[in-house]
Amino acid sequence: MMKKITIGLVAHVDAGKTTLSEALLYQAGDLRKWGRVDAGDAFLDPEKLEKQRGITIFSHLAHLAKDGIQFNLIDTPGHIDFAAQTEASLSVLDYVILVVSANSGITSYTKVLWDLFAKYELPVFIFVNKTDLAYDKDKLLQDLQENLSQNCLDFTDQKDLYENLATADEALLDKYLATGKLDDEDISRLIKQRKVMPVYFGSALKLQGTQELMAGMARFCQAEEGGDDFSGQVYKISHDPKGERLTWLKITAGKLQNRMELVDGEKINQIRIYNANKFETVNQAIAGEVVALTGLKHTYPGQGINQEDAPQASLIPTLRYRLKPLNMDVHTAIDKLALLKDEEPQLHLTWSEALQEIQLEIMGQIQLEILQQELQDRFGLEVAFDEGGVLYKETITRKIEAVGHFEPLRHYSEVHFLLEPAPRGSGVILANECSLEVLANNWQQQIMTALASKEHLGVLTGYPLTDVKITLIGGRASNVHTVGGDFREATYRGVRQGLMELKVRKACQLLEPWYKFKLHLPQTLLGRAMNDIQKMHGEFSEPIMLGDSVVLEGQAPVSEMRDYASEVRNYSHGQGQIEYSLAQYQPCHNAEEIIEQMAYNPVADFDNTPNSVFCSHGAGHTVTWDQVPEAAQFPYQYPLD
The missing domain is CATH 3.30.70.870 (Elongation Factor G (Translational Gtpase), domain 3)
Incomplete structure (x- = not known):
């Protein structure tokens, strides 16, 4: 049976990634006519918008065979604005080809992609493209080793290759010293374990080095061995020209059959094997195949079917x-x-x-x-x-116990949470430390489901909450009056009540996104640039002098830097260039100004009320958030100060 391996082509925009995919397909005999991105006839840029723009906007799938291996080739968008699609595709890859332009080298976005490969534990092949133009091979290899990994090794130079490979693994070094050679299986294992990243050089446009790259992948790539039971990973949802909903999925184990029930009782209507925008239908597909399924209405990108979901996305919108x-x-x-x-x-x-x-x-x-x-x-x-x-986003700077109570007539629920700060970039973390002796399991499950199903908003501006851990620590139910939905109400009110307590204690904090930037300029404009970054409340490292030009790297708030690219082009008369990538959220530099502009009243936000409902004299009545602890008369594990 032919091995099936899914590889992704990933790169910074204009590195020549789609040209490389065309070259690989053409040389493998899968394309009779070799398309060009700039001509608008690239096989893997079939959409109208892609032809107009000359860039990849959507991820596309094609297939090629080499030396008994079927490669599923996923071409991903290169522009950072479409990075979410690129990241979604990473979850179904076995290997990735990182395309680096010989005349641009390592960009800030290349480093972002490199970090994503580590997150998804992806083995990497590197193709240095556009070597038909003037370039310094030794300097480029040094750039890769210094900025990505010391184990980026030139696989086109056999002179010292095996000795360099051996030093990447202690056991292999002993073998090499004893025998003077390494087997392909040894090298494959190093690549799979991310201990070595093979580097190939060439020009996709001139069909140079592409055969060597593909031969190397066929020689060293290993197919995953899955079990007999079906499992799969969803990476994309789309609709075909007739409006049919498509669930794009890689089969990670077992076999997929038509009319098979997958999600929420829904059955597959069709199994499609796509090649760019053309497809054929099949009755079944096996592990390693990437397919598009019709008939499923409740799937979503990142969903694992009979396996865990993909990791939470790192590249998120900021505007x-x-x-x-x-x-x-x-x-x-x-x-x-x-x-x-x-x-x-x-x-x-x-x-x-x-x-x-x-x-x-x-x-x-x-x-x-x-x-x-x-x-x-x-x-x-x-x-x-x-x-x-x-x-913007909001977080908290100290912990507090929160309580929510929902008790209109013939209803009853109460919950207690511990709200505490979480590491930067961790999102909202949910935990349960409530004893079953305090609250039955079915009520605890309702509370945790309610916590996970809502985007919790901060109380300073109403922007989403992040970097907070919410732990269920207690609660109460009634054997007679508690019904479905009661704990959902108490849960939402409880989280908001705790946030209001923290707001009074000045322990709520507004966060803003920051950009990483890499600014290339003539040296004569360095002073202007450094002054600009300081005015933006940004920061930068020591400038790197490169002849008559300079590279300035640093970070600055998105709010200050979002229009700076056009400003750079203007004051440098087109000689300057800036690259952006999202760094992380940091405390807002002008928080008071933003909070005043928003004029958000959390108590008036009735969809997110911090107040609770208690019952007395046969009727429900509202108790304001600051009076809830006293009204609950429940012993606090973390008393309010």
Whole structure:
């Protein structure tokens, strides 16, 4: 049986990634005509928007065979605005080909991708592209080793290769010293364990080095051995031209058959094997295949079927915009947008009832322009976007016990949580330390489900809560009056009550996203750039002098830096270039100003009330959040100070 291996082509924009995919398919005999990105006829950029823009916007699948191996080839977007699609694809890859441009070297986004490969434990092959142009091979290899890994080794130079390979593993070094050689199986294991990253050099445009790259992958890639029971990993949701919903999935073990029941009682209608935008239907597929399924309505990117979900995404939107329909009413537009929300959950398309507006979160300006055109082409929806704001978040700086109570007539529930700060970038962490002697398991499960099903908002501005651990530590139920839904109400009120207590104690904190940047400039403009970054409340490291030019790396708030790229182009007359990638959320540099602008009243946010409901004299009545601890008359494990 032919081995099946899924590889992804990943790169910074303009590194030549799609050109490489075309070259590989052409040389393998899977393409009769070799397409070009700039000509708009690339096999793996089949969408209208991709042809117009000359960039990959969506991840695409193709297949090629080499030396008895079937490679599923996933070409991913290169522009950072579409990085969420790239990251989603990583969860189904066996190996990744990182494409690096010989004339650009390692960019800040390349480092972001490298960190993602580590997160998903992906073995990496590196193809240094565009070597038909002037470049310094030794300097590029040094750049890879210093900025990515010392174990990026040149596989095109056999002179010292085996000796360098042996030093990557102590046991292999002993074998090499004893025998003077290494087997392919030894090298395959080093690559699979991420102890070695093979580097190949060439020009995809000139069909140079591409055969060597593919031969190396066929020689050293190992197929995963799955079990007999079916499992799979979803990485993408899309809709075909007829509106059929497609669930893109890699089969990680077992066998998939048509009409098989997968999720929530839903059965597969079709199993499709895609090659770019063309497909064939099959009755079954086996482990290692990447397929698109019809008939499933409740799947989502990152979902594991009979296995764990993919890790939580690292690359998240940082900009928030208001979407205004121009040629239809808001509620009709919302129905149209439901398909897009299904395909791209990272956009966080939401309807704000209080503001009567559609909101979305995106990565950058290019994504916004593409989205506007996509809505027009697919749905006939003309839209405008208000000047977007930055997506702030909120966290807490100390722990507190929170309580929520819901007791209208003939209902009863009470919950106690411990809210405490969590590490930066960890999101909202949920835990349960409640004894079954205090609260029955079924009630605890309802509480934990309610916690997980809601995006919890902060009380300073109403932006999402992050970097907080919420632990269930206690609660009460009634054998007579507690019914389904009671604990959901008490849960939401409890979290908000604790946040209000922290707000009074000045222990709530507003966070803002920061960009990492890498700025290339003529040396004469260095002073101007450093002054700009300081005005933006940013920070930078020691400048790197490269002849008449300079590289300045650092971090700055997104709110200050989002339009700086055009400013750089203007003051440098096109000679300057800046690269961005998301760093992390940090305390907001102008928090008081933002909080005042938002004028958010958490008590008036009735969908997220911090108040509780108690019953007395046969009727339910509201108790304000600050009076809830006294009204609950429940012994606190973490007394309020």
